[in-house]
Amino acid sequence: MLDAFDQKKDHILKEIGANSESHLDASPKGTIDIFCIPIINEINGNPNYVTTSSCSGRVSVFLEGIKHNEDTTAQIGAKGYEGRWVFVTHDPDELPLWYDNVKFIYQDQNYKELTPNTRYLLYKYEPLILHVKCRDTKLATALYTTAMNCGFRESGIGSNNVVAIRISIKLDVPFGYLEESLGSLVSFVTRDYLEVLTKLSDDRFKENFRKMNQLHQAIAALSLSSDGVNHLTSKQETREERRLRKMQLGLAKREEIRELKKRAKEAKEEVQ
Secondary structure, three states: OHHHHHHHHHHHHHHHHOOEEEEOOOOOOOOOOOHHHHHHHHHHHHOOOOEEEEEEEEEEEEEOOOOOOOOEEEOOOOOOOOOEEEEOOHHHHHHOOHHHHEEEOOOEHHHHHHOOOOOEEEEEEEEEEEEEEEOOHHHHHHHHHHHHHHHHHHHEEEEHHHEEEEEHHHHHHHHEEEEOOEEEEOOOOOHHHHHHHHHHHHHHHHHHHHHHHHHHHHHHHHHEOOOOOOEOOOOOHHHHHHHHHHHHHHHHHHHHHHHHHHHHHHHHHOOO
């Protein structure tokens, strides 16, 4: 009979296996980010860990919801009450000229006209985040330490031995607002400034994927010892062995992501 952790993991893996365009999960995207799949598979291949949520990193433009109504006081960055995503992508290839696909009105703004009820447009870059449920505290500590050693300094251990793996390379910039009377999205920065934000985000995507690959390699290096505690493998690699291993791992991941993107495109075309 499975213990509580194994039962939970079995249920989660069944949900992950069923996730598709026709069986969406509770996230805004509805499906697992393809760039996350290699590291998710690595984690879930370990009997002591299971991913409970993930995001490979994304750029989003969010229109705040209504901040005041009869039942509430002001809510900063309100996501409820008609808040909505204007643009979202997890793929840096979709970033170039994204702002040309949104109907913005570009104009200088008299900031005295902005009120506590103004619904702002927020441009965000958010990096990789993983939540991983671990079998026990020792294993959670091992995974947390691994993440911290890879530079994921915003990581932490929560209740029920869930490790949140996070890194601080965010962008969070207000750049416009909703003109209520016209129902129009107004940008009070120029198109050139939005291009600067785009380039900054592209740089963050590159750093994010570099750190994710580093984390993937570190987790792959974890092995299960006879006493049940994860530790780094004791076998010392030569410099050449390490170089070849990293090259092979990088090529394999690149090919896996290329194939996943191809399948996702084909599945999207079938749905349409």
